[in-house]
Amino acid sequence: MLEMVVSTLTQGLIYAFIAYGVYITYSILDFPDLTTDGSFPLGAAVTAVLLSKGCDPYLTLAAALLAGALAGFFTGFIHVKLHIRDLLAGIITMTALFSINLQIGGSNLIIPRTTDTIFSAAPTMAVFGGLSLLYRKLIVVCLLALIFKILLDLYFSTKSGLLLRAAGDNANLVTALAQDKGRVKILGLVISNSLIALAGAIVCHEQRSFSATMGTGQVVFGLASVIIGISLFRKLSFVRGTTAVIIGSILYKACISAALSLGLPANLLKLVTAVLFLLVLVFSGRRGEEIIRA
Amino acid sequence: MKKLNFKKLGCFALALSMGLSLSACTKAESKPYVIGISQYGEHASLDNCREGFLLGLEEAGLKEGEDFTVIYQNAAFDDNIAIQIGQSFSAENVDLMCAIATPSATACYAAAEDKDIPVIFTAITDPEAAHLDSGNVTGTSDKLPVEAQLDLIRKMQPEAKTIGIIYTTSEPNSVSAIAEYEEKAEAYGFTIETLGVSAQSEVTQAADTLISRGVDCLSNLTDNNVVGVLASILEKTGEAGIPVYGSEVEQVKIGCAAAAGIDYIKLGKQTGAMAAKVLKDEATCKEIPFETISEYGVYVNREACGTLGMEIPEDIAAVAIES
Numbered sequence: 097m098l099e100m101v102v103s104t105l106t107q108g109l110i111y112a113f114i115a116y117g118v119y120i121t122y123s124i125l126d127f128p129d130l131t132t133d134g135s136f137p138l139g140a141a142v143t144a145v146l147l148s149k150g151c152d153p154y155l156t157l158a159a160a161l162l163a164g165a166l167a168g169f170f171t172g173f174i175h176v177k178l179h180i181r182d183l184l185a186g187i188i189t190m191t192a193l194f195s196i197n198l199q200i201g202g203s204n205l206i207i208p209r210t211t212d213t214i215f216s217a218a219p220t221m222a223v224f225g226g227l228s229l230l231y232r233k234l235i236v237v238c239l240l241a242l243i244f245k246i247l248l249d250l251y252f253s254t255k256s257g258l259l260l261r262a263a264g265d266n267a268n269l270v271t272a273l274a275q276d277k278g279r280v281k282i283l284g285l286v287i288s289n290s291l292i293a294l295a296g297a298i299v300c301h302e303q304r305s306f307s308a309t310m311g312t313g314q315v316v317f318g319l320a321s322v323i324i325g326i327s328l329f330r331k332l333s334f335v336r337g338t339t340a341v342i343i344g345s346i347l348y349k350a351c352i353s354a355a356l357s358l359g360l361p362a363n364l365l366k367l368v369t370a371v372l373f374l375l376v377l378v379f380s381g382r383r384g385e386e387i388i389r390a
Numbered sequence: 391m392k393k394l395n396f397k398k399l400g401c402f403a404l405a406l407s408m409g410l411s412l413s414a415c416t417k418a419e420s421k422p423y424v425i426g427i428s429q430y431g432e433h434a435s436l437d438n439c440r441e442g443f444l445l446g447l448e449e450a451g452l453k454e455g456e457d458f459t460v461i462y463q464n465a466a467f468d469d470n471i472a473i474q475i476g477q478s479f480s481a482e483n484v485d486l487m488c489a490i491a492t493p494s495a496t497a498c499y500a501a502a503e504d505k506d507i508p509v510i511f512t513a514i515t516d517p518e519a520a521h522l523d524s525g526n527v528t529g530t531s532d533k534l535p536v537e538a539q540l541d542l543i544r545k546m547q548p549e550a551k552t553i554g555i556i557y558t559t560s561e562p563n564s565v566s567a568i569a570e571y572e573e574k575a576e577a578y579g580f581t582i583e584t585l586g587v588s589a590q591s592e593v594t595q596a597a598d599t600l601i602s603r604g605v606d607c608l609s610n611l612t613d614n615n616v617v618g619v620l621a622s623i624l625e626k627t628g629e630a631g632i633p634v635y636g637s638e639v640e641q642v643k644i645g646c647a648a649a650a651g652i653d654y655i656k657l658g659k660q661t662g663a664m665a666a667k668v669l670k671d672e673a674t675c676k677e678i679p680f681e682t683i684s685e686y687g688v689y690v691n692r693e694a695c696g697t698l699g700m701e702i703p704e705d706i707a708a709v710a711i712e713s
Contacts, residue, residue: 099481103501107474169420194560194588204562206496206521209503229504233391263685303473305496308560310469317470352471356463356478363432 099230104353106234109241110302111317113295115325116248116316117288123326125284126264130186130315130323132292134165134193137311139293140200144306148207153217157297164293165194165286172282190311198308205306213301219342233302240298245338246293251287260284292318321345324376346375358378423458423486423669426479428498430491431467433614434640438654439490439512445655446662450671458485467614468529476501486510486665489529492520492562499527508668508675511655512661515563515612528675530661532563532612534637535686536570538650539609540578542636542688546648546702549606552581554605555625557613559586563615571609590615597623601630608634610641610649620644627688633698642689643713644669645701649689657683689713 113134121129146156175185207213207358215233216219223234251257262269263280270277289379292314300306325344329335355368427443427476429436443453452458461484462604465472476497479487487509489495489504495511504511508536514520518527519549522529531608543553557564564609568584575582583605586595593616600608608627616623620634624645627634660681667673690702690710702710 097481100478103477103481106476107477149466195433198559202562203560203565204496204520206519209525210519299473303497304455305500307469307493307496307562309493311468313468349474351476353478356471356474363464363466365464365471 101359102230102234102351103367104349105346106302107229108349109234109237109342110298111292111295111321111349112241112342112345113244113298114314115321115345116244116338117292117295118315119322119337119341120260120264120284120288120291122319123322124261124264125281125288127182127281127284128155128186128201129171129288130183130343131167131171131189131193131285132186132315133288133311134197134320135289135292135311136192136296136299136314137163137197137306138163138200139296140192140300140306140310141197141205141296141308142293143297143300144205147213147300148205150211153212153214153301155217156301157214157294158294160297161290164290164296167293168285168289169282171289173250175285176278176282197311201306201308203308207300207304208347211304213304214298215301221344226354237298237302241342243325245342246296248338249336256280256283264368265349307368317348320373321348324348325372333379336380348373351376393667412558421453422456424482424484425458425486425488425665425669426464426475426484426498427460427488428472428479428490428494429462429464429615430472430494431518432464433617435612435617435638435654436490436513438640439658439661440488441624442655442658442660442674443490443512443662443665444658446659446664447666448662449659450663450666450670451664456503458669465494469700471495471589472497473500480505480507481654483507486669488512488661489666494529495522495529495611496520499525505687510661510668510675511680512657512667513612516566519562519566523680524676526675528664528680530657530664531680531682532652532654533568533651533681533682534570534611534655535650536567537574538686538688539635539637540571540574540580541637542610542650542706543580543607543609543646544578545706546635546700547633550580550606552583552603554583554585554600554608555611556585556587556593556600556608557611558615558637559588561613566610566673587615590618593619594622594626595628601626601632605632607632610634610637612644615639619645628697631698633695633700636689639711642691642694645694646659647694647698648690648706648710650686651689652683653687656685687711 121127141158142163143156171185171189174180224235259280263277265279321344322341325340329340332388351369351372355365396433406698463475472494489498489511491513498509506526509527513532515533517523557568571582587593587596614685631645636642636649638651642649688710
């Protein structure tokens, strides 16, 4: 049963990249970005094609980051320069990406077991070769999630990062600082979507497959993880946002695992998941207050 | 402060693992094989696959409850849930995974990689393209009998010229079936008018478009999005007075005029028989190549044909199963 926990943690940590991305747009920039449902499979499509062409597995991650950045740039550009409303800008990019993803990867693309992924390539094996694949996946994903968490935390305390945070809280402040708030928004969307595409890339490595429908519902997932994470720790100001959303993501996946292992009729899965979320939120709210009172 | 987070996480993981291991203890002494069935969603054909699979195991002499137990999970058409289902099977150390439809099969196969648990799939059109043709995996393909369908349509409508087909561009099964239709239609004197959609909400609009382009009939694939709203397509084609041909018996029951298609129960049985061989150690997945069903059934719906004023040719009536 430890394995169940390990694979749930692995899933939670992979999808934490979506939570990072949504945290930047929804929570920091106050921008409801629907590009996610397109940029996530975009990362996977690019990765799947590159892997099947024999590209170095680690390089595919960089390619996915770049592809996601382009998607985010496009949403930001049409929002800021062409004055398309935020929600619509995301919808336009997401819709376009559906076709683009089909063009890149087809409806579904599978990587054979003989192809090396980031979990089985020589450098990974040199360091973690002694571990079984299950644990290797956890370690690699955990390292990636931590590296990007630290990078993000460092970035948020740079001048550019502070401007990003200001753009969501008080856009006038950015203008008052003689900075272009449009450019800040675009930058935020670029970072967010490159992280989301990276999530898609890692899923592609882990699952050895890309499917055009894999993006459906990722915005909802991202929002749920961010909201669960943030509300769980809202009374604990020392917990960083990035940490909170990682835990939100893990909890979301744990809820689904729990719902699956309860063995209820399959059609009730989503209902059970919804009830578990509700319990997490209610429980966390109460406990938060208790901590304050004590 | 970071320590605190890990502590919390640790507690949570511990609690989860303790809870789960408790539930595992109760069934520790049971000997029967454990089969994990991962089905992509609830859907008449996919349900029939599962039902047939269990029948196939029974026919091979394995009794549910005595010789094997089943963990059945369904992903509600969500790829991400299919991933978690595969991993939960791997964590439960099932003896065999049965995956119904492509996304579930790829997820199970990925989850089984570590432990090399055998995976038996069904309802996949092109296992070769899905790289599920080598390794500890085998199963059955539900490739459509396209030529038989073209032949059937030609007999039912000797004058017809164009066949309209609606399909979802992101469904691999549909994409490969369309390619086959386009390749073979000419030999039967048809041209194919296709319309790709990306979501179920676009299907009825697509039906309107095809009808207005003057197609002589519509032919269905096993496309989940299209089959899901078949009733409303039939309403529109009924008004326009053109027949719709299905791809399996369930569609004919709903009101398609006729179909040359697969019997998914039969397909499931064939799959179950393969699983039984693997469980009994008579053969490994590597030794059993994937199978494509060679027989197909011809189904007609006399009532639907009557409403459209179509006659059923004698040679078809003789072999067809009426529904």
